[in-house]
Amino acid sequence: MSTTLDESDVGIYCYLSSLPGFRAVLKQRYADFIVNEVDLDGKTVHLSSFDLPPGCSEEEEKSISFGQKSFKDEIELFRALAGEADTELLKEFLQMFATAVDEEIPPIILAPDGDKSHRAEVHNFFKKNFKFVVTDTVDGGDDGSKCIRIRVSSGNGGKGRRGKKRKDMENLGTRDDRPFDSRGSDNWPEEQGKFLRFHLYKVNKDTQEALGVIGKMLGIQQRSFGFAGTKDKRAITTQRVTVFKLHPKRLSALNCRLFGIKVGDFCYVREGLLLGHLLGNRFTISLRDVSANSADIIKAAADGLGRSGFINYYGLQRFGSGSVPTHLIGAALLRGEWKTAVDLILDPRDRERSDIKEAREKYKKSGDADLFLRQLPRHLVAERAIIQCLKKFPGNYLQALQGVPRTLRLMYVHSYQSYLWNHAASMRVQKYGIEQVVIGDLVFCKGDTVEKLASFDCVEPKYECDGEDDNGFPDVLLPEEKIQRVKIINSDDLSKGTYTFEDIVLPLPGSRIIYPDNDISEFFHDLAKKDSISLTESVHAVKEFSISNMTGDYRRVFQRPIDYTWELLTYTNNNEDLAETDLDIISRLKPTDLVTDKSSISESLDEKVNFVSDDKNPMIDQVECHGSDPKVALKLGFTLPASCYATMAIRELLKSSTSDRRTRNIINRG
Numbered sequence: 001m002s003t004t005l006d007e008s009d010v011g012i013y014c015y016l017s018s019l020p021g022f023r024a025v026l027k028q029r030y031a032d033f034i035v036n037e038v039d040l041d042g043k044t045v046h047l048s049s050f051d052l053p054p055g056c057s058e059e060e061e062k063s064i065s066f067g068q069k070s071f072k073d074e075i076e077l078f079r080a081l082a083g084e085a086d087t088e089l090l091k092e093f094l095q096m097f098a099t100a101v102d103e104e105i106p107p108i109i110l111a112p113d114g115d116k117s118h119r120a121e122v123h124n125f126f127k128k129n130f131k132f133v134v135t136d137t138v139d140g141g142d143d144g145s146k147c148i149r150i151r152v153s154s155g156n157g158g159k160g161r162r163g164k165k166r167k168d169m170e171n172l173g174t175r176d177d178r179p180f181d182s183r184g185s186d187n188w189p190e191e192q193g194k195f196l197r198f199h200l201y202k203v204n205k206d207t208q209e210a211l212g213v214i215g216k217m218l219g220i221q222q223r224s225f226g227f228a229g230t231k232d233k234r235a236i237t238t239q240r241v242t243v244f245k246l247h248p249k250r251l252s253a254l255n256c257r258l259f260g261i262k263v264g265d266f267c268y269v270r271e272g273l274l275l276g277h278l279l280g281n282r283f284t285i286s287l288r289d290v291s292a293n294s295a296d297i298i299k300a301a302a303d304g305l306g307r308s309g310f311i312n313y314y315g316l317q318r319f320g321s322g323s324v325p326t327h328l329i330g331a332a333l334l335r336g337e338w339k340t341a342v343d344l345i346l347d348p349r350d351r352e353r354s355d356i357k358e359a360r361e362k363y364k365k366s367g368d369a370d371l372f373l374r375q376l377p378r379h380l381v382a383e384r385a386i387i388q389c390l391k392k393f394p395g396n397y398l399q400a401l402q403g404v405p406r407t408l409r410l411m412y413v414h415s416y417q418s419y420l421w422n423h424a425a426s427m428r429v430q431k432y433g434i435e436q437v438v439i440g441d442l443v444f445c446k447g448d449t450v451e452k453l454a455s456f457d458c459v460e461p462k463y464e465c466d467g468e469d470d471n472g473f474p475d476v477l478l479p480e481e482k483i484q485r486v487k488i489i490n491s492d493d494l495s496k497g498t499y500t501f502e503d504i505v506l507p508l509p510g511s512r513i514i515y516p517d518n519d520i521s522e523f524f525h526d527l528a529k530k531d532s533i534s535l536t537e538s539v540h541a542v543k544e545f546s547i548s549n550m551t552g553d554y555r556r557v558f559q560r561p562i563d564y565t566w567e568l569l570t571y572t573n574n575n576e577d578l579a580e581t582d583l584d585i586i587s588r589l590k591p592t593d594l595v596t597d598k599s600s601i602s603e604s605l606d607e608k609v610n611f612v613s614d615d616k617n618p619m620i621d622q623v624e625c626h627g628s629d630p631k632v633a634l635k636l637g638f639t640l641p642a643s644c645y646a647t648m649a650i651r652e653l654l655k656s657s658t659s660d661r662r663t664r665n666i667i668n669r670g
Contacts, residue, residue: 356380
């Protein structure tokens with residue numbers, strides 16, 4: 001059974017500065033960790049408006065008809081029965097049924113309904129008025145809630161009419177040859193961008209989960225959404241999302257039904273977002289219960305982070321913190337040990353929900369794939385894909401691994417690259433210090449430097465975390481046109497003083513990188529050899545799991561926070577938010593019914609995680625505050641590139657391990 005990772009397990013064991021740290025609490029409330037995406041134009045993404053694009057709010061209501069039959073009266077009856085939001089969903093569903101060529105129309109899920117008698121009334125309504133659909137009740141996903149699902153019947157109610165239409169299209173040879181732009185609304189204006197872009201604001205939900213909820217309510221697949229990067233779950237985050245040919249009115253109608261999620265700032269664009277289409281993220285972090293020997297220690301540490309920065313480690317989230325150790329799976333894949341890799345993904349693990357842990361244990365003993373699939377949650381994508389494949393092809397572990405979505409299966413190998421990089425970064429700092437570059441160091445070329453010792457185009461996707469993603473899904477950076485150049489430091493460079501420690505980079509191993517011309521190169525290879533892995537050749541012919549087939553990359557060893565600010569605050573109420581969220585600003589500037597549930601989503605059960613310092617650090621125990629005793633908080637604001645981890649900046653500030661969870665507990669709702 002896998003155990004919780006420690007920072008030292010993945011090479012995180014150095015600090016940049018010798019300044020003492022202090023004690024503080026991170027993420028006591030979700031609003032203590034606010035993340036706003038920074039787009040490719042350098043603009044920080046905020047949720048600022050719920051207004052629809054011009055013209056949308058004035059769209060004429062159109063009745064839906066099939067042949068001579070109009071459903072205008074039925075729609076109005078349903079409006080009185082189920083409300084406006086569900087009515088909009090039904091209208092879209094009926095419009096798709098009336099105009100779509102393909103027989104497979106996605107189902108729609110109505111709003112959660114805890115009233116069993118009311119659900120029965122809705123079921124009877126459809127039996128009476130819409131003979132071509134069937135309804136059933138499904139789990140709503142939250143707190144055991146129930147929802148009604150509506151889908152096209154496979155019986156005579158609609159099959160004959162649609163079957164003929166489908167057959168005609170197949171005879172014309174056009175059914176499978178429709179271009180991408182032909183899907184969606186048939187009446188989409190040519191001058192209008194084909195993608196709806198919106199800003200997604202979420203609380204205590206990762207990006208995949210939030211879009212899954214929205215997609216379920218709209219009756220569209222989660223993969224229909226495009227986004228630039230996954231965002232942290234235990235936080236309040238805002239990011240851009242795109243979806244193909246969706247009317248904003250339909251999406252906006254969900255705001256009154258969504259919990260912990262809001263959508264707004266709608267506009268039409270011509271291109272959808274892809275993973276990696278961002279510059280970075282803006283963080284607003286409030287550290288609570290701050291204590292140290294003196295205020296000067298706190299101020300010096302805060303100033304030092306802005307001045308000196310931090311070692312640009314890959315954080316524990318990169319390696320499946322508290323879950324599967326993804327770098328170990330990656331090592332098994334590089335060795336060609338397919339069964340070992342499958343076992344690491346499927347086997348029971350610590351700190352997992354008891355029902356999931358039990359399901360894993362039962363499968364390990366019995367091998368009952370059907371039972372395992374019934375008990376596995378949908379979000380365990382890799383496990384489900386492997387089990388489904390092993391059912392069809394028992395014992396074919398390689399094929400089972402290749403059934404895992406590509407971005408996820410490649411993440412394992414890239415995680416091992418990150419493991420090597422972290423260890424090498426620590427070795428570089430320990431062996432040569434942080435004062436200057438040394439002969440053999442790698443740096444990005446500066447200015448008019450024409451010497452090019454290594455260059456590459458990013459042919460293979462790179463996998464980066466946008467700061468705090470810990471859900472196991474990496475971001476994918478697209479191939480870059482820019483050629484990144486590196487050079488090896490020589491004696492002339494030292495005498496000229498052109499390069500400093502800030503310029504040093506280390507490679508992520510691959511076929512198109514060079515290694516430093518000093519002991520760090522040997523360290524890379526020796527560390528890989530301990531795992532029986534060669535960094536120059538593959539022991540098997542599966543290219544996607546071969547390090548010799550990966551391009552590789554370079555990453556800066558040092559990172560300084562951008563546009564860095566800090567301030568000390570005092571507070572007496574643990575349930576008081578210390579930073580203003582996007583929803584706070586909207587509520588203050590423009591009161592609206594859409595934000596009346598702000599308190600309920602902000603005051604949800606928040607997870608309190610203390611960074612506990614080592615005994616070696618000079619600091620006093622945290623002072624217990626009672627009643628109205630004032631407490632101190634440190635509020636930070638900074639921007640980081642997309643591949644950097646804010647938790648590594650906080651680690652440098654506090655001189656505390658991010659893997660220590662001894663003081664974890666839950667703060668009750670205020």
